[in-house]
Amino acid sequence: MEQQAQPPLRVGMVGYAFMGAAHSQGWRTAGRVFDLPRQPVLAVICGRDPAAVSAAADRYGWADTETDWRTLVARDDIDLVDICTPGDSHAEIALAALAAGKHVLCEKPLANTVEEAETMARAAETAYARDQLAMVGFNYRRVPATSLARRMIADGRLxxxxxxxxxxxxxxxxxxxxxxTWRLRREQAGSGSLGDLGAHIVDLAQYLAGERLAGVSALTETFVRERPLTDGTEGRRTGAVTVDDAALFTGRFASGALASFEATRYATGRKNALRLELNGERGSLAFDLERLNELWFHDAGQPAAEAGFRRILVTEPDHPYLDAWWPPGHGLGYEHTFVHQARDLVHAIAEGRRPEPSFADGLQMQRVLAAVEESAAKNSVHTPTSD
Structure with missing residues (x-):
């Protein structure tokens, strides 16, 4: 007897700016590249500006629009709510969507506070008992090279x-x-470079290491504390920047391994230089997002005369995600991480298994961010005294 096909997965997305465009690309493409158990359908996109959200729907391929997320959540033709809004609305939308029986994908960081994240994680755990899934969008896990690095580390190569x-x-x-902008206001963004960039690199470090941070020590700084307002009023008016511009912190994993993190929006000349290196007793791995089809590996077991980092071109069909893409040597790009994210979530929903990263993972991340802020508030830079 043939197995009955599962119904399509009807997606409603809240938000249509940068992340909305990226998530749209993911949902639109995943079912055309991968053989999915449920076909994603771009059902409804939501935004407060009717003209802008209508233009976004036409551009990205959404079938319908709403201007109130509450209306979207209440619709019975939506199976999953994708949240691509500023952090101050994540908790309210996610909690309402879970209460309405929807699956949820929420952009990182999960919330603006630990308390919000705790409430969201509890709601997601309750919803899981009703076969509803909730996932956080940490897309850099879905770069084939970082997924390969995770596999190699888990296999003990380092x-x-x-x-x-x-x-x-x-x-x-x-x-x-x-x-x-809203990203520079704590009441909307929660934090600055720490939550926007730091959340990515902490999640990636923990994902690759296969363990969590046990403690941190941090410094943060806001370099420009007043910026021009954009409310259209006459005359020059400024407002206070209430988030960090840069965060620098160290950490210790539960195993005792040491870590260092730097997240800044003030690295002149750098566009999105996300780089990592992991050193172990048997080898090292290095990755650079600006060369995202490459992974660098050093095997300490090689003779000294032949040792050194070697490049792995991550385009082979047995590398993560790549069996569905192009022939070897034909690289992928940033947008494909969102295709892979959609693929993984669809499979998790169809199989009824917990997605990764879950809201519980998002809560743990929120606690790390809070610990960094707490440490930075206590730390100060001391000027060395002369003899």
Whole structure:
């Protein structure tokens, strides 16, 4: 007897800016590349501006629009709610969607506070008993090279882990005349570079290491504390920047391995320089997002005369995700991480298994971010005294 095909997965997305465009690409493409158990359908996109959300629907391929997320959540023709909004609305939308019986995908970081994240994680656990899944969108896990690195580390290729170093360097705030957007307001964004960039690199470090941070020590700084407002009023008006511009912190994993993290929006000349290196007793792995089809591996077991980092071109069909894409040597890009994210979530829903990263993982991340902020608030830079 043939197995009955599962119904399509009807997606409703809240938000249509940068992440909305990226998630749309993922949902639109996943079922055309991968053989999925349920076909994603771009059912409804939601945004407050009717003209803008209608234009986004036409551009990205959504069938219908709403201007109130509450209406979207209440619709009975939606199976999954995808949240691509600023952090201050994540909790409210996710909780309502779970209560309405929907699956949920929520962009990172999960929430603006630990308390919100705790409530969301509890709601997701209750919903899981009703066969509803909730996942956090950490897309850099879905780069084939980072997934391959995770596989190699899990297979023991590095042996006992000793050091992890991760940076995410951007320059988009270097100009002091850049306006005061929502990302620079704590009440909307929760934090600055820490939550926006730091959440990515901490999640990636923990994912690759296969363990969690046990403690952190941090410094943060806001370099430009007033920025121009964009409310259209006459005359020059500024508002206070209430988040960090840069975060620098060290950490220790539960195993004792050490880690260092740097997240900044003030690295002049850097666009999105996410780089990591993991050193173990038997070898090392290095990755650079700007060369995302490559992974660098050093095998300490090689003779000294032949040892050194060697490049792995991650385009082979037995590399993660790549059996469905192009012939070897034909690389992928940033947008494909969202295709892989959609693929993984569809499979988890169809199989009824917990997705990764879950809301519980998002809560743990929120606690790390809170610990970094707490440490930075206590730390101060001391000037060495002269003899």
């Amino acid at each position: 042996g006992t882990l000793r050091h992890v170093r991760v940076t995410c360097l951007q320059e988009w705030l270097v100009d002091p005349e850049f306006p005061l």
